[in-house]
Amino acid sequence: xxxxxxxxxxxxxxxxxxxxxxxxxxxxxxxxxxxxxxxxxxxxxxxxxxxxxxxxxxxxxxxxxxxxxxxxxxxxxxxxxxxxxxxxxxxxxxxxxxxxxxxxxxxxxxxxxxxxxxxxxxxxxxxxxxxxxxxxxxxxxxxxxxxxxxxxxxxxxxxxxxxxxxxxxxxxxxxxxxxxxxxxxxxxxxxxxxxxxxxxxxxxxxxxxxxxxxxxxxxxxxxxxxxxxxxxxxxx
Amino acid sequence: xxxxxxxxxxxxxxxxxxxxxxxxxxxxxxxxxxxxxxxxxxxxxxxxxxxxxxxxxxxxxxxxxxxxxxxxxxxxxxxxxxxxxxxxxxxxxxxxxxxxxxxxxxxxxxxxxxxxxxxxxxxxxxxxxxxxxxxxxxxxxxxxxxxxxxxxxxxxxxxxxxxxxxxxxxxxxxxxxxxxxxxxxxxxxxxxxxxxxxxxxxxxxxxxxxxxxxxxxxxxxx
Numbered sequence: 001x002x003x004x005x006x007x008x009x010x011x012x013x014x015x016x017x018x019x020x021x022x023x024x025x026x027x028x029x030x031x032x033x034x035x036x037x038x039x040x041x042x043x044x045x046x047x048x049x050x051x052x053x054x055x056x057x058x059x060x061x062x063x064x065x066x067x068x069x070x071x072x073x074x075x076x077x078x079x080x081x082x083x084x085x086x087x088x089x090x091x092x093x094x095x096x097x098x099x100x101x102x103x104x105x106x107x108x109x110x111x112x113x114x115x116x117x118x119x120x121x122x123x124x125x126x127x128x129x130x131x132x133x134x135x136x137x138x139x140x141x142x143x144x145x146x147x148x149x150x151x152x153x154x155x156x157x158x159x160x161x162x163x164x165x166x167x168x169x170x171x172x173x174x175x176x177x178x179x180x181x182x183x184x185x186x187x188x189x190x191x192x193x194x195x196x197x198x199x200x201x202x203x204x205x206x207x208x209x210x211x212x213x214x215x216x217x218x219x220x221x222x223x224x225x226x227x228x229x230x231x232x233x234x235x236x
Numbered sequence: 237x238x239x240x241x242x243x244x245x246x247x248x249x250x251x252x253x254x255x256x257x258x259x260x261x262x263x264x265x266x267x268x269x270x271x272x273x274x275x276x277x278x279x280x281x282x283x284x285x286x287x288x289x290x291x292x293x294x295x296x297x298x299x300x301x302x303x304x305x306x307x308x309x310x311x312x313x314x315x316x317x318x319x320x321x322x323x324x325x326x327x328x329x330x331x332x333x334x335x336x337x338x339x340x341x342x343x344x345x346x347x348x349x350x351x352x353x354x355x356x357x358x359x360x361x362x363x364x365x366x367x368x369x370x371x372x373x374x375x376x377x378x379x380x381x382x383x384x385x386x387x388x389x390x391x392x393x394x395x396x397x398x399x400x401x402x403x404x405x406x407x408x409x410x411x412x413x414x415x416x417x418x419x420x421x422x423x424x425x426x427x428x429x430x431x432x433x434x435x436x437x438x439x440x441x442x443x444x445x446x447x448x449x450x451x452x453x454x455x456x457x458x
Binding site for chain 1 (some may be wrong): 242243247250252253254255256329330332333334345347349367370391392400401402428429431432433435439456458
């Protein structure tokens with residue numbers, strides 16, 4: 001196994017570099033470190049998701065100083081109970097397939113993750129329903145006081161199905177209060193969910209290497225739907 | 237003055253290179269360890285662990301094994317060969333990794349989807365789901381990152397057909413004597429229709445140097 005170079009040995013080599021080369025290396029390393037931090041950040045967000053103790057103090061992960069983030073609405077939503085009690089409820093959403101693009105200035109980032117997860121849902125203390133829950137998470141991020149924070153992060157459902165029935169025969173609506181109608185759910189998190197009578201839409205698009213040139217505003221979410229402009233009506 | 241600035245920059249760059257290398261190696265090593273577990277190769281699994289006396293291994297509610305007892309734990313808790321029809325397939329997702337500022341230790345967590353097949357006498361194997369969260373400390377020794385403390389926090393383990401709400405028969409160990417070398421379990425809270433989820437293991441946060449903190453069992457979400 002290749003041993004890591006001793007710090008002093010690395011330092012020796014780096015001291016020999018011209019200043020602009022060293023600065024360029026540091027810039028490139030900083031972008032990689034940001035990718036790491038954003039993976040950590042999103043990982044923590046989805047650990048919180050399973051822990052639904054409403055009102056409990058937790059580390060703020062949103063960019064609460066950014067004018068585009070509606071912290072009032074976010075804080076209000078955090079205090080709303082969507083289930084009567086916690087027994088039997090679980091939301092396990094591990095993150096996979098990370099695609100993360102950090103801008104050149106290393107202060108904004110876009111990402112898409114996929115999630116393959118499961119849930120247990122008991123709204124009024126009835127025996128829980130076991131649910132398969134899979135989806136995509138397109139999101140924006142920004143540095144706030146040196147630390148990466150979330151600007152937005154939309155859960156885009158692919159599957160939310162009763163475990164026994166499966167995703168061909170069942171689609172559960174997002175658990176909200178008051179309960180959502182089918183149409184409301186479709187406009188909310190179920191817009192691009194799997195339906196056996198429909199063709200799949202290519203949403204979210206992944207952020208490609210030009211994303212920050214084409215959509216420079218950190219709050220612009222049009223990148224998520226950029227593939228839809230190319231779609232023909234027959235769904236091909 | 238300019239030379240001082242350059243010196244500082246060179247130090248920062250060296251640190252960042254080592255930090256990123258650590259991140260990759262830690263992920264590679266835990267991934268390799270998990271594959272070795274999936275393939276039922278106990279000596280290979282053991283090779284990823286530190287041989288320190290204070291190394292620990294804790295799997296669900298089987299108790300804590302320490303130091304040289306980890307070898308015994310690995311042979312006790314996993315088959316040493318792949319029997320026909322037997323399967324355990326654990327995968328790593330959602331890594332949260334923090335490497336200490338001194339680059340000597342690291343804290344890591346992965347959410348792990350998993351499947352399995354348990355052989356049964358006279359019938360087809362039982363297909364199961366087996367999901368958990370790995371909490372681990374790593375230590376840099378003899379040129380590589382070794383697993384120092386490992387804890388498998390069970391999320392759910394259940395019959396494939398019945399699912400995690402209907403079948404809780406595999407969530408806890410059967411009522412047989414625990415291994416004589418095992419110390420008391422520190423935490424076990426798998427999903428059942430009556431359990432309440434909480435954020436344990438806690439996620440790791442940036443830290444300067446190892447201070448012995450039991451970060452996995454911390455309750456404060458800070």
